[in-house]
Amino acid sequence: MIRPNPRPDAYALTVLYSVPDEAWYVELDDLMAGRRAVVTAIVPDEDPAREPTVCHDPGSGHRDIPYDVMRWFMEHVEEEIRTSRAWMALRPGIVEVIRALREEYLGGIGDEELVPVLAGLRDTVPAADLADVLRHAFGRGPDGRMPDDA
Structure with a gap:
């Protein structure tokens, strides 16, 4: 079970599908800094050979992301992987x-x-x-x- 956002005033998620990439993007947005997508998880859902990846926005420099927020984000990524790629198992x-x-x-x-x-x-x-x-x-x-x- 995914916990509620531990800091809804500072962080949010954006989930979108990229047709050209055939992948779901789960983005962790830093609302306080006015930045979006400080961390992005890419979950391919068409090709079993492509593995999910997590990337940090290189343009935002070093960012301290609280542990509880990062854990919450990764729970969402794990759920997206489970639902998007279940058929691959x-x-x-x-x-x-x-x-x-x-x-x-x-x-x-x-x-x-x-x-x-x-x-x-x-x-x-x-x-x-x-x-x-x-x-x-x-x-x-x-x-x-x-x-x-x-």
Whole structure:
């Protein structure tokens, strides 16, 4: 469980997705200095070979970041890694299927495209892995529906 921001008057997070980088950026912003992104974590979510990294803003010089703030930031980074890259911990064959689908359909698929893709997946992916493939490739459940569909 991620703790609340220990110093909300001095630090904040910005989380954004970079399409060209195929990665989530989690930025620790120093509000008191009027600076943004004193520390940035980059969490690739498309390529299992790319590892997450953390960088400090070289333009801001040496910055003292309180331990509780840095720990809070790293908890958020850890959660982003867990949620963005969970599919990469599946069996290698399934990871490759998910990666290919994410690349081809850019993480989303229309209802009209889903039926033929689902038929093909049923022929190539074990039934026990089908739900994971749909969830991680398209954000859909085993019935093909989006999680927020009624």
